[in-house]
Amino acid sequence: MPGAVRGFPALLLCRDLRVVPTHPAPFLEPKMRLIIAEKPSVAQAIAGVIGGAKRSDGYIDCPQAKTRVTWCFGHLLEQAKPEDYVAGGKVLASHLPVIPTDWKLSPRDGGASKQASQGDPRSAKRSRRGRQRR
Numbered sequence: 518m519p520g521a522v523r524g525f526p527a528l529l530l531c532r533d534l535r536v537v538p539t540h541p542a543p544f545l546e547p548k549m550r551l552i553i554a555e556k557p558s559v560a561q562a563i564a565g566v567i568g569g570a571k572r573s574d575g576y577i578d579c580p581q582a583k584t585r586v587t588w589c590f591g592h593l594l595e596q597a598k599p600e601d602y603v604a605g606g607k608v609l610a611s612h613l614p615v616i617p618t619d620w621k622l623s624p625r626d627g628g629a630s631k632q633a634s635q636g637d638p639r640s641a642k643r644s645r646r647g648r649q650r651r
């Protein structure tokens with residue numbers, strides 16, 4: 518097909534049914550880069566190296582580098598439980614020791630929820646004197 522690029526047609530049909538010319542390789546250059554750091558201080562150090570950083574609520578924007586740096590609190594993943602490696606989901610004495618060939622990770626409950634509630638004033642607890650505490 519004339520005008521096709523690597524299997525993509527020269528024109529694509531969008532959701533609103535307008536015909537829009539495609540970029541030869543729209544997937545090669547990212548629009549923005551996201552870096553996820555372990556904690557806010559590490560995110561600040563990374564953004565300092567990138568340069569041009571402006572802190573916002575929950576992330577640091579580095580517009581010259583088309584990059585945003587955000588952070589998490591605590592451990593987001595944990596080792597899977599032994600039951601996850603055994604067929605049937607129950608570890609018996611005959612299964613021991615459980616030594617997996619491929620280690621699995623599972624999401625940890627509540628690991629990412631701290632940042633989401635950090636900036637929300639409704640999530641702050643009140644002490645007996647009426648002041649907010651975090």
